[in-house]
Amino acid sequence: MSELLNKNILLGITGGIAAYKSAELCRLLIRQGAHIKVVMTPGACEFIQPLTFQALSGHQVYVDLFDAGANNAMDHIELARWSDLLLIAPASADFLAKLSQGYADNLLLTVALASQNTIAVAPAMNQQMYQDQATQQNLQLLNQRGVLIWGPDEGEQACGEIGPGRMLEPEVLSRHTVDFFKPGQLTGKHVMITAGPTREAIDPVRFISNRSSGKMGYELARAARDSGATVTLVSGPVCLQPPSQVNLLKCQSAEEMLNQVMSVITEQDIFIASAAVADYRPHQIADQKIKKTDETLTLPLVKNPDILSTVAHLYPRPFCVGFAAETTDLELNARNKLENKKLDLIAANWVNDEKSGFDVDDNALSVIWPGGMQELPHQPKSLIAEQLIDIIAKRFLLVE
Numbered sequence: 173m174s175e176l177l178n179k180n181i182l183l184g185i186t187g188g189i190a191a192y193k194s195a196e197l198c199r200l201l202i203r204q205g206a207h208i209k210v211v212m213t214p215g216a217c218e219f220i221q222p223l224t225f226q227a228l229s230g231h232q233v234y235v236d237l238f239d240a241g242a243n244n245a246m247d248h249i250e251l252a253r254w255s256d257l258l259l260i261a262p263a264s265a266d267f268l269a270k271l272s273q274g275y276a277d278n279l280l281l282t283v284a285l286a287s288q289n290t291i292a293v294a295p296a297m298n299q300q301m302y303q304d305q306a307t308q309q310n311l312q313l314l315n316q317r318g319v320l321i322w323g324p325d326e327g328e329q330a331c332g333e334i335g336p337g338r339m340l341e342p343e344v345l346s347r348h349t350v351d352f353f354k355p356g357q358l359t360g361k362h363v364m365i366t367a368g369p370t371r372e373a374i375d376p377v378r379f380i381s382n383r384s385s386g387k388m389g390y391e392l393a394r395a396a397r398d399s400g401a402t403v404t405l406v407s408g409p410v411c412l413q414p415p416s417q418v419n420l421l422k423c424q425s426a427e428e429m430l431n432q433v434m435s436v437i438t439e440q441d442i443f444i445a446s447a448a449v450a451d452y453r454p455h456q457i458a459d460q461k462i463k464k465t466d467e468t469l470t471l472p473l474v475k476n477p478d479i480l481s482t483v484a485h486l487y488p489r490p491f492c493v494g495f496a497a498e499t500t501d502l503e504l505n506a507r508n509k510l511e512n513k514k515l516d517l518i519a520a521n522w523v524n525d526e527k528s529g530f531d532v533d534d535n536a537l538s539v540i541w542p543g544g545m546q547e548l549p550h551q552p553k554s555l556i557a558e559q560l561i562d563i564i565a566k567r568f569l570l571v572e
């Protein structure tokens with residue numbers, strides 16, 4: 173009953189009918205040992221009185237952005253610094269839209285913008301508003317920035333409609349909060365992940381590359397972070413927002429990727445190579461743009477360093493995880509790579525259909541290690557990443 177002992181939780185409440193349920197949530201969190209302070213938007217005060225939360229939390233409830241009585245009028249900074257978690261429940265469609273765009277026109281938005289700690293939101297709105305593309309895009313953006321999205325639930329709504337959009341019940345939100353504070357499997361461990369393609373220059377404007385989007389590697393970085401690890405993401409050129417609280421090392425070519433990897437490899441416990449590194453690069457990079465004079469052009473290529481193999485042959489070395497991108501004989505080729513590169517585990521994916529592998533949101537993996545194997549069926553890369561990190565953590569903790 174004291175799983176949240178001495179945790180400082182800032183409970184944000186926005187304008188929605190589910191605001192009345194937040195009183196129960198506040199009570200449940202306090203019962204588990206948390207210190208709760210409450211910030212309400214003016215809209216929330218239309219649904220429930222601040223006095224209710226003052227009585228439950230034992231603290232003044234914060235509503236006004238411009239409170240002349242506040243410390244140097246700096247409530248938003250003080251509250252942001254104080255909290256270990258900012259839990260916004262209910263989070264209305266309007267609030268989520270403003271949060272995703274960085275608005276700061278009420279105290280709760282200002283606190284969220286000033287907060288360096290984790291923010292969790294529990295969406296609550298009409299099912300049509302929830303399913304609207306604008307709300308979905310706002311939630312996606314927030315998720316990419318590391319905001320935890322808890323819910324919503326499906327079912328009958330206050331407006332009489334049925335569908336997704338109900339705020340999760342207080343008991344469920346309280347369980348999520350407890351889980352959030354539980355140490356992850358990789359707490360205290362350092363994990364490095366390579367992601368995306370490399371670009372091998374031909375001349376100042378052309379390069380050789382591949383279709384990797386970096387999605388698989390970025391989702392792995394997010395999942396490793398959520399498991400408690402300190403994550404270094406070594407990324408080739410991609411158009412993705414890096415997950416929050418992850419150290420990002422950027423690179424273009426395979427040689428640059430190798431240099432970035434080697435610069436901090438001795439600090440790593442686990443190395444995961446999900447990048448699609450170009451196997452070859454042009455022997456020479458032309459100083460000037462190559463002219464279109466001849467009918468054919470031959471470019472001599474030389475082999476790039478194998479980054480994964482280099483790391484796996486270090487002594488001492490981190491726990492090494494490779495990927496295998498195959499168009500034939502998936503398992504056979506993956507097992508050969510596992511053995512030849514001296515890996516601890518390999519995740520093999522087909523890359524010859526449009527539903528998984530390169531540059532799509534989903535994937536399916538055959539995960540193989542010496543003496544074992546597990547299939548991860550076709551699903552979004554975010555879920556595949558969570559399951560793969562779970563397998564890696566368990567294997568790593570066994571051999572550590």
Ligand code: PMT
Nearest residue numbers: 384385386387388445448449478479480495496497530531
């Ligand atoms: O980025 P996405 O669009 O999300 O796509 C994800 C993915 C398909 C790129 C990913 O799931 C994947 O399969 N990554 C590995 C791609 C690859 O290069 O596979 P490979 O079988 O050619 O290489 C085997 C392993 O050696 C890989 O772990 C690779 O990172 C590593 N390698 C390869 C060559 C090299 N010079 N250095 C390496 O480290």
